[in-house]
Amino acid sequence: MTSDTGSNSGEAAGTATGIGKGSGICDGRVVIVTGAGRGLGRAHALAFAAEGARVVVNDLGVGLDGSPGADSPARQVVEEITAAGGEAVEHAGDIATTEGAASLVHTAVDAFGRLDTLVNNAGFLRDRMLVNLDEDDWDAVMRVHLKGHFLPLKHAAAHWRAQAKTGRVPRARVVNTSSGAGLSGSVGQGNYSAAKAGIVGLTLVAAAEMGRYGVQVNAIAPAARTRMTEAAFAQAMAAPDSGFDAMAPQNVSPLVVWLGSAASTGVTGRVFETEGGRITVMDGWRPGPSADKGARWTPAEAGDATLKLLAQAQPPPAPHGAQ
Template sequence: MGICDGRVVIVTGAGRGLGREHALAFAAAGAKVVVNDLGAGLDGSNTGEHPAEQVVAEIVAEGGEAVVNGADVSDWEQAKSLVQQAIDTFGALDTVVNNAGFLRDKMLVSMSEDEWDNVTRVHLKGHFAVLHHAAAYWRAESKAGRARAARVVNTTSGAGLFGSVGQGNYAAAKAGIALLTIQAAAEMGGYGIQLNAIAPSARTRMTTSAGESMASAMAAPEDGTFDAMHPGNVSPLVVWLGSAECEVTGRVFETEGGKVTVCDGWQRAGTADKGERWKPEELGDVVPRLIAESPEPVPVYGAR
């Protein structure tokens, strides 16, 4: 009996990296897993590969239950079919882990419209599309008197929380995902749906240096020390957030190695209220004082 015994879980982008580890961890915890992966390259290009099949084979070899799904999560109808496949195959849906995404890094001044649109489409719209169709199912179940302990785990990033030089498209999409999580938690709680997000730090295709194979990057340290950057370290939190035991919603967690940190979003800090309209010249003294009274922001990754 695992913490997710009998639950039906969708993991997007589950062919490699973090998603693969999440799928394997859910299966080990007793869940039936829909392993979604488009087989795209790091930049979103079609590689013709089918890594989701390998993940399903691993789960089945260990006695678990899993099926392959190759949907593009940013396509509205394909996202709907992904949710429906879970219901048709396993009779229900309990948890969605939105993880799929890719990179097209450029400085903003050099970034093309397509590079902006494609990254925001897959990350932000991809999260929303799957969430929308899953939530529609859960709402219908709730109204029919069959409310489920529905859970959603979204994937934001430190780049989305604090910014990252050269990743404006990715950072903006991930920032949107963080707030989408908080927004959806406020809207969907009445149907038994709980939503949280993680901002993981781990070694994946996105972070592995050029020329370094994933096989070598994923190898355990020869001296037996704890590998803090292994993506599998992130999955226990994801599995707990996706379980019926979780009673937390609308929060964002940064996770790396053995460390879990709650990250707060925008908070009101220093304030001044004149009680009437300000004159522009008055604010030259007021704004610096308010900034001095407020916490220092976390520096943007890569900023000088």
């Protein structure tokens, strides 16, 4: 799979990539990052390695629309990490298949003897207005984003549950990748928005089900300049350098690294927006104004009550791109 938010081309190795000596917050941990060949996934892999983690770098090397690619960006990231003194291995399997997701977990255990953190990040775009959206475009995006989250999570969770049942309860972490499109919608991205909203639901269920086995599951909704967002952030890309590149993918990775570390104990079932230097805890769907007749409404009564409730409620945020 390609990174959920594509590539940030032209970055050099070294400080610009995030390679360097960190605080060691992930010393000894083994981390899987899907879609880690470019963009956010690459930034996450490098950041985990800088903090002492051993990293499984997954990427199919496909194009922005999911078409096959000729290069191996995952191997390049592995080489960056090992050149800087870290440990990493490549996984080029399709994590939206049972075989690929299972082999992803096996790769971590076979290479490093354990698995501590899974970062689900892989994805691509097939943007169309709804009336122009083909069934294949819908299915492809759902497959990679939503199924590509579910299957690695399923196999990693089964591994950790088996550990817990032997009495060795892990301090395992999962970080899923949603989007602002999944939280409030995005015009021209019905398939992507639906998949990203589904990832939030999956995150909440996994956090509730897996907590007893020592697994914490959270999600981020990042904003950064990558292949998938370069058109949206073209203005930001062209802005004069202010000394802080707010749209750099590397800005998102510190939160992901912390959520993927043992230091985040007790944080689970949460969704965070992150962009530049800002982190926001999302409140999600919470009950608003309510009315109870104590009996069945007539349609007219239900309409009158609903209009009164809407007058008391906060309006929802407009979808991205709405006029």
